[in-house]
Amino acid sequence: MSYMDQLRQRERELGRPVRVGLVGAGQMGLGFVAQVTRIPGMEISAIADVVPERGHEAFKRSNRGQAITCGTPGERAAAVLRGEPVVVTDALDLVALPIDVIVDASGVPDVGASVAFFGLLAGKDIALLNVECDVTIGLLLSTVAQRMGRVYTVCRGDEPVECKRLVDYVRDIGFTVVCAGKGKNNPLDPTATPEALADQAKAKHMNPKMLASFVDGSKTMIEMVALANATDLQVSQRGMTGPHATVNDLPWAFRTEEDGGVLPAAGVVDYCTGPVAPGVFVIGHCDDPVVTAEMEYLMMGEGPYYAFYRPFHLASVEAPLTVAEAVLDRNPSLAPTVWNAEVVAVAKRDLRAGERIDGIGGSTVYGTAERAVVAADEQLVPLGLVSGAEVVRDVAAGTVLTAQDVRIDHNTMIATLRRLQDRLIAGQPIDLPAAGQTASLAA
Incomplete structure (x- = not known):
């Protein structure tokens, strides 16, 4: 039976479609909304975007009507249950809504880290259009999902x-x-x-x-x-x-x-x-x-x-297939099973002490693939952690950055979860706190 047939059958049995929360209504997110609109048995229930107008425009294009933007968390949850669209500016607000799957199309590793981790702890399945997050902490997120009985996955189409x-x-x-x-x-x-x-x-x-x-x-x-x-x-x-x-x-x-x-x-x-x-x-x-x-x-x-x-490969056009696979088959389309490789940061130009790294796609660094054991032995800096880091000594163009070259902000969510993943890889036990207990994650 095709996924479309299974989704229709599920909706008949439950009386509602698969409810999806989306982070980011940019180019990829907008395409994802347009495609989900064409799939019976699946619905975008809520969109989180720092520019709420983008969320409203996405719902308008999908003929969903005026979205709710204000009210208490309880009122927003009630709107989702009634099938009314919701727009929020904080991605973590999606975690509290009665949705089945959160899809992150933000492209920002730290946003993906927060949404994925707390979403899993709240009992949501997580699907990423944010591979940047996956190559930084994907093994940890996959492990958390398995322990919580949820699905963590990168989306099809990529x-x-x-x-x-x-x-x-x-x-x-x-x-x-x-x-x-x-x-x-x-x-x-x-x-x-x-x-x-x-x-x-x-x-x-x-x-x-x-x-x-x-x-x-x-x-x-x-x-x-x-x-x-x-x-x-x-x-x-x-x-x-x-x-x-x-x-x-x-x-x-x-x-x-x-x-x-x-x-x-x-x-x-x-x-x-x-x-x-x-x-x-x-x-x-x-x-x-x-x-x-x-x-x-x-x-x-x-x-x-x-x-x-x-x-x-059809990017956001194929991405809804991952939602169906997660909900119906309880399988990830792609998730780490080992940690063989890293993406490490390389100086795009000569960097001077005191500069700030502007992250993926910026003017200061680019990413290159390396074996994980080499990256660990040489203390190379993962690309997904380097955004906002301070250069602490002059670095020549083409140099792979090490922990001695930059000062990373270890208070970000993705850096905190990376420390947990490093412990996991080293075979050390990790504790999984309840949502909101971010401080206890520090290692």
Whole structure:
């Protein structure tokens, strides 16, 4: 039975649709609202945005009518129960509402951390359109969700989730996964800044910082690290290899060096530039002569390396599928199962002592992928923690930042939860406080 049929049946049985709370009504959030409107049995009940007009506009476009913006928490909850839309400015207000799933489309790691953690403690399922948060504290959030009997997941439609589905498929048919990856939409320029890209961003109707995070490679690193941690694949080297490739090139480029490819080892994540974008791919290996003969007959190539390719990912258009999967199947679309990889911060230009880091997609740092054990041994700074950090000594452009280079604000929610995750990875016990007891999380 399709998800749409199951959602209709669920609504008939319960007398109401799946209630979704959304954080962030920007480009991704607005697209998510538009798509949910087309799916019977699912409804956006409340939107949280620091600019409430964006929430109202999203509901207006979805023909939901005038949203409620004031009143007590009890009055807002009653409105949700009546099926009336609600707009709030504080994302944590969603935690107290009678909704089933909170979807975070803020793109801000610290916002995602707060909403996800307290949402899970309040008994909500959590779905992120905020992979930046996942690659910083996703293992902790996944562990909390399992302990609470909830679902924590990254949303479908983004490359890591769609690529994971290919990884599962290739493994299910008995092939060895040599590499899993994505096509990068634009040439890599680690020095790209939102100021330099302002005109392009305006033409694309994008936030300049978002575009900068694409061009400087941060987003690609974030996505592939999320994939590595969800599939137990590795990062072969800092920054991965990133060759130029066409679809036909994939099984030749992404094989091990000893077989003429670019990979130092098999079982890794990587990316390429070129016309593979906006697709995702997996390179599978099988050298059984019967299977290779069948694959050649089926026009999959001569082997023993084979490219399994999906030529698209549909972002917010596919994201509601994750809500259905969480509510109906109680499964995450993608969540960390191990902590193999990190995204660490690199100086985009020469940084001077006393400067503040402006975060992902800004003018001061970009992200690069690294093995988690290397990042821990060298005390490299996770990209998701660096926003607002103070530079404490001069750092040359291209330097991977360490704990000795910057002073991180350890009072943020994401930094607090990162300390808990570090304890979890080290095998130390962690306590899970009730919502609102943030101070007791300090480690």
